[in-house]
Amino acid sequence: MATQVTAMEALQKELDRLNRTPGLSATVDKVDKIIEMLTSVKDQIIQSGMDTHVASMAITRTQNPIKSTFEKINDDLKGVTATQRKLGKMLDKHFPLKDLPSEHDAMADHEPLINRAISMHLLREGQFSVASTFIEETGDAVGFEHVNAVIEGQEQASMSDNYDDEAMDEDHEDENDDEDEDEDEVVSPLGVLATGSGFQQLQSLSSFQSHELEAKFSQMYTILQDIKSRNLLSAIEWARNNSVELEARGSNLEFELSRLQYVWLFKGPTVNGLPDDKFNGTAGALLYAQQNFWRFGNRYIGEIQQLANAQIYAPNLPKSPYWKIFSTETAFADVASSFTREFCSLLGLSAESPLHVAVTAGALALPLLIKYQQATRARGTEWTTTNELAFETPLPERMLYHSIFVCPVSKEQTTESNPPMMIPCGHVLAKETLQRLLKGTRFKCPYCPAEGLEKDARRIMI
């Protein structure tokens, strides 16, 4: 750490010094001087009326000054090269070149997939104009214009209904509903992009899908912009239109937003800057609650009670037990991030840019990868060709998205072909481990005195 600071500072110092040395611009000035000298010789000769003596004297006399100016230019160049060499040495010392994996590029044949990931990243970052330039330049948009024009009209009409429809189907869908997806694809082109089956046939982001995504993300940005300027209405409307989906996700976004709206109104015109009328202030908040909170049924009864109680303390809220719920310091930023997460999740997208997460994780894991590669180079095994990495690449907690179960006996991660099995005592082993432990149809738990029958072990999903 400390050494790195010094290294970067040393580099900076070296650079500053380089900038101060007369560089190539100094040589330009000296060439100018030579031009001046030559011009003045010419002038002298012309002014003398083409006198032979003047001509030979002037031209002879100018030889040495020009020669020495060239020598000075050479000295300048020597200075430049010396300092540049020093910079090179500093780079070698503080920033030594380290080999990157160069033999095998696992990504080489997947340009269309990478391009699509980039397009989607740019769209989700709100870089709409760069995204459309990129989609056009990569040629992903070709051939879809017609489809686009036809479907877009229909889509606009059914866009908001889409999720509700799907959500209603939800109740009679089960584990094996993947087969039904072909039907959905016709209805929801975004679904084609998102669901496993349709997605595999897709090599690139079509113009239609990109427009669809762009429309979605620009909706997201509009709403986020509203939240930023303390206007929750568009967010609440979105949450309401998608309430079935959100509820099923266990999201309380709609309530979170409505509660904040209540609090915001409660604070009154001096804080929220909204018109001073019956829809604002404590009375306005109460009206809002009466008109809206019934939607939540019994689900947030406790929280709603607290909001109502606060009415009693209205004039002296900061001293009340409810002050905390009424603090809006981070509330808007909090709902904005809940909103982004839910919005992306309903599109089947992760809330943070996967490309960003992957590249950050990549930078963290790369040193270990290189270390491993150097160690195994002699054996000629490529790390990219195995199923599982042979070495650990620790990531920060927030970059772990799935539960991981490592069998305590075999030390192997469980997979679909070697799933975790729970035995009657509650201990969990990988299936292959269990099979190795079997004596006939019986086994003994390696962790407790319990014995069990093979048929009593059950596959679990962690």
Next chain:
Amino acid sequence: MADHEASKINHDNHLLLDQPLLRLPYELLRKNFRSAHFTVEKESTTLNKLLKETAKGSLDSKTSPEDVVKDLDTMIAKMRGMKRKLSTYADEETRLYKQLDARVAHLRELSDMRSVEDVKYEAWSRKRLDRLLVDYMLRHGYNTSAQALANEREMHDLVDVETFLTMSKIRESLENGSVTEALAWCNDNKKELRKLQSNLEFLLRCQQYIELLRINTQSKSVEAIAHAKKYLAPFQEQYPDEVREMAALLAHRPTNKDLPPKYRAWYSPDRWSKLASTFVEAHNKLLGLPTFPLLHTALSSGLSALKTPACHGTQKTTSSSQPGHSHTSMTTSVCPICSIELNELAKNVPYAHHSKSHLDNDLLCLPNGRVYGQAKLDEYAAKAGLAEGQVKDLVTGEVYSRAALKKVFA
């Protein structure tokens, strides 16, 4: 495996992806200097010589004052030409120093951070991603996008647009069947290419020869032979087999019906795209640029580190996502590998190795075999407004009595 240690920024190794950031402007600075130096040496020698001759002629009265003035005009014109060239080099030098300054400043920002959880790291890492994206776009010739992104993010000094645009032009000219630009580039970098033992120039000369043979007329054949004598013969020692094959091509024209495959290959239009990639390879090597886009390196490594067996499984878990199936996750974010952007791409790399389980506390197994941490079940039950003593499966939505749950010891 996740631990606090994993969030620390290892400064000795965190900049592996950023090596060309300082190396490239440094290499360009050296190259620029060498060109400037060459100009100065050449022009100064010429001028001193001219000056000496004119002075001598004038003293010996062999050169009239009128001719002295004429010679002076030539010299002045030469110096003006030299000044123009040097000004270009001086501008390039200024630009490169500005780049170096900006880049060192960018890297210094990182040296103040200790953990990837630092909020400033987020911004820095985003900038790095933007840099890698521009690099990727430039290497693939998506030049308009690259410039648009660089402009949008105001990071011109952090990306190498000019270098890659030049490269792009030469590559495209090769793809369009022209060797002129690539040969000029070889000439500019003669010494360095020799050091790298690059066969690019030889291959370009071969291609010129092949194109003459392709036309298959008497006069072109004569031209081809002259070309071979002048440009291919000097490579005799270095590439004896290829030079012999070139000679044999004289008797093996593309119109021959039974042309052996090894000769036919030389006439193939594929040669041009091969030349283009040979050029790109030489170009990148010469400037110390990685062979493939850094984004590829970052992605292969990152996708692997993030990938789990569940990411391409057929079973739904709390972090996977399938829109249209709403019961995906409860307030958790979708896994980036499960997310549609990267899922297909991640099929091409191994999944991460874990030696320790990473599980919630107090695991409970539902009658359907799905396992969740108690806290998550409680939270979900509360949010769903379930009656006391009931829980709901986070993925499938099934409701069970708490009495039916079994403790899991994993």
